[in-house]
Amino acid sequence: MNNLLLYLKQVMKISTLAVFITILMTEVLSAREATAQFRNKVNIRLEGDNALTAIQQLERQNVRFAYNAQQLGLDQIRIADRTLEKATVEEVLAYLLDHTDVMYEETKGFVILKRKQQPGRLVGRITDERGEPLPGANIRIVELNRSFSTDGKGYFTISLQPGIYSMEVNYVSYQRQTKQGIKVGEGSTVTANFVLRESLDALNEVVVTALGISRQEKSLGYSVGKVTGDELVKVPQENVLNALSGKVSGVTINQTGPTGSSVSMVIRGGTSLAGDNQPLFVIDGIPVTSTLNNVGQFGSGNAVDYGNAISDLNPEDIESMTILKGPSAAALYGSRAGSGVVVVTTKSGKNAKGLRVDLSSSTVFDVPYKFYRKQDLFAPGSRSITPDDVPEGTILDLPATVTTGMGIPLDKGIFATQWRRPEYANEPLLPTEVVGHPDNFRNFVNTGLTSTNSLSLSNGNERMNYRVGATNMTNQGIIPGTDLNRNNFSAAGQFKGGKNFTFSTNINYTQSWADNRPAGNRGTNVLQYAMQMPNNLDIKEFENYWVTGKEGQEIVRLYEGWDNPYFLAYEVKNAFRRDRIYGNMMAEYQILPKLSAMVRMTMDNFSERRETKIPKGYSGEPNNGAYGLGNITNYERNTDFLIKWNDRVGDFAYTLSAGGNEMYTKGTNISNSSISGRGLISPNVFTIKNIAPDNLLYNSAWSQKAIQSLYAFANLGWKDMVYLDLTARNDWSSTLPKNNRSYFYPSASLSLLVDQVFKLDPRASSIKLRGGWAQVGNDTSPYQLLSTYNALEPWGTTTRYGKSGTMLVPNLQPELSTSREFGTDFGFFQNRLRFEGTYFVVNNEHQIVQNQPIPSSSGYSTTTLNMGLVQSKGWEFTLGGTPIKTAGWKWDINVNMTRTRAVLKELAPGITRLPIWNEASQGSASWVNVGEEIGNIYSPKEVRVTDPTSEYYGYPILNAEGRWQSVSREVANYKSGNFNPDFILGANSVLSYKNFALNFTLDWRYGGEFFSDTERRIRNNGASPRAYEKEIIDAGGRTGKELSDWLKTNHHLFTDDGLLRYVGGPTRDMGGYHAPDGIAWDGSFAPGVLEERDADGNFIRYVEHLGQGAETKWGTFRQFDTSWSFPQASILPADFIKLREVSLTYNIPSRYLEKLKIKGLAISAYSRNIMLWTKAKVNIDPERAFVPTTEGDGRRGIQMRQGTEEFNIEPWVMPMGIKLNFTF
């Protein structure tokens, strides 16, 4: 195997050399062939000759001429005396005839002399149907095979020798037009104007596919998604991935948290058990990996999501994005393309004709308008006590330490002693009215502000073009104290050397930084404490968070161990700064008309510094706060080449290509921080030196990896009817063992244009059938073959090393993903009605699964091994139409729909379950059993009568205290949800009238559930209204036998599996009974049955527990809170409809702008991400059901738990934005 590798390396070297030699040889050979007569060397002495005699001298030296001497008047041309030795014929003729009206050319072995003609001029203007100019439109003179383009106002002027010409005019997304028989006379000017019609013929559109190759969409045997740069910036987004939501079928986008958080993009459902299913981004040939693993944590409970590095990509710089969905489309990108590829093409100066300046500016205000809803009926407390329940004269107390429960009713004019700021501690504590503050959370958050300013310059001519751009983005978060900033600088240039050589390069530099990013999860998450503020207190009282006179020392708080949300927001700082440089250099050479070669090198390099400062005062870091400083770097280099042969034989056109790539990547990670809770030596001194040696947590690690690849592909087409693509690729990865290092994978796809094959009804504009089959192999992360001893924390001064708990397998094999897809595209009525449908099946097998739990008794608790087959099946549909199209009006609408289901078909022998994440304390968990769908959520289950013949079928079986009993989720295997939607539906609409355009994008996700830990905790705190809205059975005050009969009749109220309902309530009005202790009207009990057993423990019979007799164990309302032991009440439907984008744009007509010397000006107003509806109705965004965690949960190192959230409760916003675009 090693020999084979060496051999292939040799082949690589030799073939590279061969290409180079070929280039040089052809250069020489072709020159000789083409100009044999002209290159002949002659000796000539001119003394008093005229042109005729001089020509005759040449004829004597065997140069063959053809001319009419008389007509040309050669003898009238005087020649100055001169002797030329060993000069070429061409040089001699130039001496003789330049500056005369006689021209010479060589044809078929003769030098032909003829009269020069005065060139004519072909002028005109190209506009669209509205009369707007189309700058940069392409004009091809067919006979000359030369192309020209229009200027900024759509005009063109072409000088031509007299003759009859054909013209072809092209403009992106407009229909091609031709004019034939245009006669250009000598010295005359001919005008030819073109009015182009917009092309609705989607199939003729050109898309950028793998390796940056532009293809006509009709020739593709697979489905691709495409989004133009214009669509991405209509509504500005901080992370460009957000702009894809709802626009492309088969793609799921989730923003996992507040602005600047990681955005998840999953194409065709996740099939990888090993990774986070994020696609590979290829920006101008530069592969950039996106990941959800962006969470860092310094200090206890301070998990911060620093956001995807892909957000460094500046939306303003993007020309187009193509989403290659399945492996068929991505086969050429190799290992990392298993989850799809997003090919990004950035803007260049290619289309610029003369200097062009673009300036855009946008500002958006995110106005919070909807908030997670807490109950506003009761202040905290264990019992809902009113003055009626206590002896006359008793002063009710609401102690500051009690922040949970349902106590004294709010807003009923009840007085009690309550918390007050410490400044007033010495004044007598007088009872005050217990008043609710339902707007605490609203008052806490800010209006977010994002502004983006962008400037670009571009210019170009025949030989070169360039574009330089700069963009600045600043954001002030909705969460107080948070920000995000970015500067992008980009430069791209292309230089043409002669007709055949092109050199291009681009380089991008991005700085992203923030002084403070919000923490998620629990701990320093400010939303947690803002939400948990007791509702009898005004949050604004905490805004001035220092105790007056003790600034910097004492914080206003309810009690020691409680955190002031304002203090957390403004004093805990999680800063980062990322500097990123990426770019490429590329040379292309057209060796022969049919043969071209390309060599390219790309680089992506970033360095990210993270720094956390936690001052004294945060309860999780009681020892003078905490400090952490870390640095992460990543470097990736790709070098590739591609040789392409392009030819046509009759109706058969083909392109054959071969190439190779070497990828090398290296990452480093250094971090230093105080150990969680151990703190600093002195407060407010944030240096590593201020951490005592025993309290210092330090780590450094680095890793590297390389993949070498060779590939070849063929694109075959017959008569514009049938297209066949074949690809083959072989990779050699450093991460796999020698014997399995090399892996090969092919693909094939076929496109059939039915409308070209059969003569169809003319109303059917196009019908295409397509199908593809593809494989992609995949490797793993570095160092997965041999486990090393890990260093543990030292024991005093003794160093400790331990065996890894993970069993590594030295003979890992590559993963293999096989996909099939079939689809069809239709266009009717000149493509005013369009349809695309695709069915796909992806089998991802041999997956390299890390951290798979195995019996720890085997000597390891987890293992890395090849196992598993995940099958993902799905449908994608796009239905588009142009219902209105008149001179002024146009309405375009597209609807896309996606349904994907991924099922775990196999694991390794003896392994039947794959954990995904695990919420501790018997909360919810996600795992997959073989045969089940990925995304299932499990929770503990209550014990019920399961014998269908029993009269108590479905009744809860209660324990001796009359409480529900639980069976652990592992044992019950009780599925209580799935975090994937049943389907996703996106709709885009563009309605335009003259210079106005109204555009919107909708996103509807149907089905699926998520586990809200916010709801669980708020419910447990007694602050969720859902608890009493949904779980109380109001028995209308019935008692005794009447009650138990009524309950038996209405047993569906508590035999329904969804919720655990109980009879009673917090007050008499809400169904409560007089409690057993007689203190308040919050008596309640759980309806069900008890088990009676004999002395040996054998079951005898069920005893009713329905409120009758002494069997029934009564308790107080709050004692029936089940949020901790039975989390299913906090598993909520994830359905929602969002208005992703809406914008209204007005293009100011150029006639108004010309005086101002402005070429274009557009003004738009927009909004985005407006939640229209959720099924759960708790005002949590189901899209954000993600928990950032650094624990990894044993979940293969993925730092995002999907399908659950913890205080990820940024309010819903109504953004209001305005954007100006200038073109000079």
Place this chain on the structure above:
Amino acid sequence: MKVYGIILLFLMGLFLASCKDLDEMNIDPNGIDPSIANPSQLLPTVISRSGSAVTNLGFGDISGVMQQTQKDGWSGGHNDFAWQSSSHNGVWLSLYQNLSDSKEMLHKAEEANNDFFRGTALIMMAYNFGYIADLWGDAPFSEALRNDEGIMSPKYDSQFDIYKGILNYLDQANTLLSKNQSEYNTIANGQDILYAGNVSKWRKFANSLSIRYNLRLSEKESSFAQANIGRILGDPAKYPLILEVADEAAFAYPGNNPSSSWPTNIVGNTDLSSDYHRRKMCSTLVEEMRQHNDPRLGVWANRVELPLHLDESKSDTYDNVEDVVFTINGETTTVRCRVIGKGVADDYVEKYDEPVNYNLDFIGMPPNWTTLSLFAYNVSPVTYQGRPNPHCSMLNDIYKLASHELLKSRMLSAAEVHFDLAEIALKGWGGNASSHYNDAIRTSFETWGVANGYATYIAQPGAAFAGTLEQIITQKWVASWSATCEAWFDWRRTGYPAFETVGQGAKQEVIPIRLYYPTNEETTNAEKLRGALSNFEDTRYSLEEPDNEAFPVMKKNSAWAKMWLLQGTSKPW
């Protein structure tokens, strides 16, 4: 054109230059390659983690079960044995992890032909397997730790086979460690955090463990155990034992980072509901020790912060903190108390059905007291679970620390060996029960720094040896403080100490006898585990586990199902 040719050639040159050696690239630079590692790098890991695992359990849930401490917040696992299969995943995991490291050390020692590390590795394997057999019963043994050989789902061996295997390991270790100290010249003493490379102490540890496990088998396999014990006691030169504190298998926590700190420390944690603050002394232990003025109680527990005092002369609702003068043994002392009227006391008694405890020195919380309001114990003013209670004894302040000379993982004490020998003598298998009993208490007093209180203590009636097994085991239970697992196993075998009742908070009305097999095994090794469970004996308590027919729960995976060791015995209930 030449220029472009050169550019192209240059770029292709870059391509060729970039081709790297893929083999070298995949060598992990971030850890130690096992092939060049030394067993001494593993020894401190194995010792510290083994001791910590057992201490965490013994000073954790088991000290609650054995009624030495109780918690008044998040108390289900500690007070009430509200366990299930997920409760002790971590214990199983860490014991097998220790075994994995020990076995690796054994391999390394065999490669290097190093008898010291071979011997110590075998002892640590015996120690960890011992706890596995004790805590669960049948468990993977012969096929365990053999993933490298392709055994991913090891079978379960019978509990007896594991004990026999352990005794075999210990025998081998005793032989391997029988040479003169000078013959073991390759020990890095600093790495041996237990005995600093002292071979004879390791040897004593091995034989003392043999005594422990033979005694464990003494009822079930009486003649087997008697023969083994006889062999050991018959040749003290060949089988030396831990008989003095200096030889104890115990190591202190250095406290230099969280993993090397005492488990209940509150360094870096001012949370008032931290594990330390939730802890209260349990009345069972407190009252037992108060009977004989045991000086160790003051080492382990704090005195009540604010004693209660009933003053019937005051109004019913009287409730005030003030100085009260008491006459104790003829001496008057002034004690700051919370003085309450009769009504306050009666209200409490009525509400909780529990008498008010007016002790001035130490007060423990009753075991498995109630399901609700644990923090309200003894007229407590505390309103939230897990907070310090001024009317109940907290653990001694030293248990807040990360490191202290008394804060040790006590893997095997001299006191335990003497108690074992006293019991053996009582069985008539040799030795003098009375002197071992006295030595056991003496060494326990020594190890807790109260040696000068021994003479007074042992002279008291009740403390002086009375010749009963109950007295030996009860004293052994007291001495097992912070290493309480051993007391649990003794109770299970002998029924002593005879705990009177189990309170209403408990999951069952009797104390459990084992841990549940962990969830990890249920989900990853289900088939082998089911086979092992069929060997368990149902009891009426195990049949009451909450489940029903819809869930094919592994019903016998219950803390009340009898393992082999207890089958056919009437113990403990």
